[in-house]
Amino acid sequence: GAVVSQHPSWVICKSGTSVKIECRSLDFQATTMFWYRQFPKQSLMLMATSNEGSKATYEQGVEKDKFLINHASLTLSTLTVTSAHPEDSSFYICSAAPDEQYFGPGTRLTVT
Amino acid sequence: ELKVEQNPLFLSMQEEKNYTIYCNYSTTSDRLYWYRQDPGKSLESLFVLLSNGAVKQEGRLMASLDTKARLSTLHITAAVHDLSATYFCAVDNQGGKLIFGQGTELSVKP
Numbered sequence: 540g541a542v543v544s545q546h547p548s549w550v551i552c553k554s555g556t557s558v559k560i561e562c563r564s565l566d567f568q569a570t571t572m573f574w575y576r577q578f579p580k581q582s583l584m585l586m587a588t589s590n591e592g593s594k595a596t597y598e599q600g601v602e603k604d605k606f607l608i609n610h611a612s613l614t615l616s617t618l619t620v621t622s623a624h625p626e627d628s629s630f631y632i633c634s635a636a637p638d639e640q641y642f643g644p645g646t647r648l649t650v651t
Numbered sequence: 652e653l654k655v656e657q658n659p660l661f662l663s664m665q666e667e668k669n670y671t672i673y674c675n676y677s678t679t680s681d682r683l684y685w686y687r688q689d690p691g692k693s694l695e696s697l698f699v700l701l702s703n704g705a706v707k708q709e710g711r712l713m714a715s716l717d718t719k720a721r722l723s724t725l726h727i728t729a730a731v732h733d734l735s736a737t738y739f740c741a742v743d744n745q746g747g748k749l750i751f752g753q754g755t756e757l758s759v760k761p
Contacts, residue, residue, distance in 0.1 A: 540696075571747060582739065582751045583694075632693055636747045640684065645693040 541567050543635050545643035552623055552650055560618045560646045562589075562633030568613035569635035574606075577630040577645075589616040589633075623650045653678045653744045657752035664730040664759045672755045674723040674740035682743035683723050685714050687736045688754070694739070697725075730759045 542565040552558050562572055570591045575583040587608055588596040595608035605627075607619040620627055632645045654677040664670050674683070682701055686694040698707045700716035700723060707714050711734065713726045723740055737756045741749040 573748065582754050583741075583749075585748055585750070588746070588748065634749075639682075639696065639699045640741075640747065640749060641696070642686075642694045647691075 541565075541635070541637050541641045543633065543641045543643040545631075545633055545646050547646060548644060549647040550649070552648070554624055554650055555622055557619055557621045558623055558648060560620075560631055560633075560648075562616045562618070562635075562643055564614045564635045564637075564641075567635070567637040569616075569637065570613060572610060572616040572633055572635045573640075574608065574616075574618050575632045575634065577632060579630075583632065586618075589618075591616075620648065623648070625650045653680070653742060653750045655740060655742050655750050655752040657740055657755050660753055660755055662755055662757050664727070664734075664757060666731060666759060666761055667729045670727045670730060670757075672725040672727075672738060672740075672757075674725070674752050676721050676723075676742045676750075679718070679721075680742045680744065683716055684741045684743075684749065685712075685723070685725055686739045686741065688739060689736050697738075727757075730757075732759045732761070735759045 544563045546561045572589040574586045577583045589608045589610040591610045597603045610616040628650045633643045634640045685697040698714040703718040705716045711728045716723045737754045739754045741751045
């Protein structure tokens with residue numbers, strides 16, 4: 540099956556700083572990638588759809604100025620959490636779909 | 652708005668017994684997925700169901716889809732400890748966006 544990687548796998552940052560998370564499709568090209576967020580003991584919630592070469596589409600209630608998405612190539616999408624606060628601490632997972640959805644291993648963000 | 656509901660949300664299973672998880676969704680969709688998630692990990696794909704009446708089996712797990720009833724089931728046969736995890740169903744809400752159920756936390760006890 541297709542492989543999606545994420546980097547870093549975990550990150551701790553101080554409140555007010557920004558953090559960038561990378562999502563790569565390793566063996567296929569992805570014009571579209573998806574970003575999800577998962578709080579402890581909860582389900583995954585779609586944050587945004589990342590489109591190569593164009594602006595991301597955000598789900599209702601997701602602040603586009605806080606969660607910046609850049610899909611600069613067919614194999615890379617990045618999510619930047621700007622001015623992070625403790626409530627942004629979560630597990631962030633990306634996915635891409637050459638045919639079915641393939642999920643990255645996730646990035647655990649802890650904001651202190 | 653597409654909604655996906657799973658039940659039960661928690662399931663304490665005894666080894667060697669059979670159980671079923673239900674996944675209901677509110678609007679028509681082309682694809683339904685089942686995933687497994689172990690603590691601290693991402694999602695592992697179990698099944699992709701594409702059409703009415705689709706049935707897929709892998710080991711002790713079998714998934715089926717009834718698009719008319721908007722219902723999918725994940726049946727567990729003769730539960731074993733290795734199956735302890737959280738299981739999610741997810742429905743494709745057009746264009747690849749997935750809407751997830753709440754998840755069902757399975758625990759298998761000897």
